[in-house]
Amino acid sequence: MLRTLLRLITVLLLSIVLVARFGAPALLASEISSTYLVEQANHDRQEEGLNPLKYNKKLERAAFLKAENMLKQQYWAHYGPNKESPWQFILQSGYTYAYAGENLAKGFSDSQSVHDAWMASPTHRANIMDAQFQEVGIAVVKGKLLGSDVFLVVQMFGSPTYQSPSGTQKNPKLNIEYPRDGDILEDGITDIKGSATDLSDPAVTLYLNKTLLGSTQVTNSIFSLTSPLTAAQGDQTIVAKAVGVGDIFITDSVVVTIINSKTEAIGISKTCITSKQRTADILVSYECQRVNTGFTATIGSTRFTQGANEREISIPLNSLPKENAKVILTVLFENGASSAFSSTLSELGRGKTDVTSAGTTESSFKFPNINVRNWVFGVFGLAFVLLALYAGELAYKRQLLTHRFELMSFILFLGILLITFNFGFVRV
Structure with missing residues (x-):
């Protein structure tokens, strides 16, 4: 027997090894589901009263082309070593956009971790929750990047037509449509787009912090300027001016925030996180050797940060909700990268206590990584x-x-x- x-x-093991060795991409890609990522994005958008994203095959093709290019050129960034931009892959796929964006993730093994990491990163969350976007396409590609076998997840957003942002302009005949007031821009590189009508001179001049940024021509009532915003990180102000019929048109100021783009969502094993329930709190620790500069836990609208030890968070028991709430744990690393994990209060050990020899009640839990x-x-x-x-x-x-x-x-x-x-x- x-x-x-x-x-x-x-x-059975021989069959599994043959599939894993020669057919692993098809087997494992099912663990990161494009459908699930879109459903999660739309769930979060609808909670904020935003329109749901429609899935677009051309944007999916653009995402696949971007992933293939990163594997071929061996880089991990929004812009490639040969000045490849996300927008060239969108156009190459046959998608004509008025407004577009991109999210990247690597090293994850399940869909929920990818979505949680994006939502924990301000720039990635801004794309998912952007009211301008109407459509989305996602590619999940396995390959060797910079010496490691990983899954690359590329999420492309697009709008074939402009959706006018809320708020008023000084002159409705001249508008900056993108970026919008309050947007977060990575590495200060952006396409500035807008609309203009009734101009006596088909030229629009753009200013950054009252300094000339450049001029561009208006075509079919649309203008666009691609220019590196080399200003320091932080809040920057963009204004457009043009000569109209009998007047000079000036837009309202658009204030954007420029940050470092290295905040890519990078997956690490959940076994790096442990938790211990004590008498008055739950102590959550990050135990892996990678250098981290920040560690936070978010429960509902409340955020808990690390103390003097950047690898530990103390969550007071008297501050926790009664229900088994969702917990998002975010680790920030020295190079600006981030990683996020999703858990629940019950998984963190609340209610699972053992009496120790010292007389305190403690329990220990390690996140499963099945x-x-x-x-x-x-x-x-x-x-x-x-x-x-x-x-x-x-x-x-x-x-x-x-x-x-x-x-x-x-x-x-x-x-x-x-x-x-x-x-x-x-x-x-």
């Missing part, structure tokens, strides 16, 4: 347990010496499968 079961599991890789390693573990039981059965029957070559073959074959699987499978 044990022998038959061991053979069946060995055949995925396809871990499940398959569990099957390998079962195979080795069965192998040990089979060896014990043979020893009991005094047949161990007779079947020694069979046992050695099983051990060797399982070892080869394990090594092949480990090096042929994506590392997350």
